[in-house]
């Protein structure tokens with residue numbers, strides 16, 4: 638017990654230290670200025686990392702390593718008619734938890750979306766009415782030596798996802814836990830099924846956040862709520878998630894097709910106007926909000942996460958086969 642208390646203290650201290658300095662509003666990036674001038678009217682976007690000359694780490698070796706952890710897939714459908722893409726996590730036997738191979742799939746699909754100039758929105762969801770229950774624990778147990786590298790890879794993918802010139806929505810269904818809850822924070826909005834649950838349970842697993850949620854939640858909800866959600870491991874039902882501001886819309890209790898209803902919500906509220914202008918507006922917000930301290934905060938989150946990954950408490954909780962009911 639003393640060991641658990643000591644390591645849980647470490648996790649709480651790690652989560653607290655991740656509060657970023659007040660984010661300095663960065664000047665409008667070159668890409669956004671060009672988009673305004675109309676030079677890029679067709680595309681209206683420059684990769685956000687280029688706006689701030691952020692150099693991507695060399696992820697090739699990590700990609701090859703992660704691809705070896707097989708299981709599941711991530712699929713992408715891009716609809717040029719309504720401009721909405723659907724990114725689907727497909728690992729139903731394991732409630733769409735993510736294997737290494739699925740992380741590589743997701744990175745490749747985000748790269749495809751970066752080159753999709755006809756789109757204006759993206760919905761991320763899981764098959765069989767479940768978004769994602771975090772890291773696939775079979776993968777996790779085999780990758781205990783590989784935490785910081787896996788985190789670096791996911792940080793790159795999810796930051797690129799968040800920065801896409803597409804209005805992004807996570808469809809929160811079923812059990813959305815741990816890394817699954819983190820995935821949802823890499824979208825602009827979260828739409829939640831009336832029967833879903835969402836919780837950042839990492840600290841219960843002896844971990845801090847692996848996929849960037851401490852950095853994103855602090856910006857999304859502020860310091861106090863970020864610490865509350867990350868250090869309590871509370872699992873929120875829809876009303877509480879809406880009240881906390883973690884989700885933006887709760888679907889009707891009677892809903893035959895939650896994906897169709899989410900699509901309609903998007904089209905009614907955020908995608909009612911010209912595609913290119915919608916892309917430019919999203920790019921301007923990315924350019925205004927994103928600054929080097931975002932990347933530095935992610936860097937700190939990855940390094941601190943690496944101190945918890947493979948630690949005694951995580952190993953103990955994996956052996957205990959904890960269920961987050």
Ligand SMILES: CC[C@H](C(=O)O)C(=O)SCCNC(=O)CCNC(=O)[C@H](O)C(C)(C)COP(=O)(O)OP(=O)(O)OC[C@H]1O[C@@H](n2cnc3c(N)ncnc32)[C@H](O)[C@@H]1OP(=O)(O)O
Pocket residue numbers: 730731732734770771772773774775777812814815816817838839842844847959960961962
């Ligand atoms: C890197 C990110 C970070 C990390 O992994 O370190 C995290 O994401 S921490 C959080 C990791 N996720 C979990 O700890 C979830 C564990 N699973 C559960 O708590 C339960 O399965 C629950 C509450 C999601 C659903 O419970 P329920 O009783 O409704 O169903 P089952 O438990 O029988 O689950 C059905 C089936 O799915 C398998 N499953 C569920 N989640 C995972 C997962 N994350 N990895 C692998 N497999 C998962 C579960 O084992 C069952 O399969 P079966 O073959 O019948 O055992």
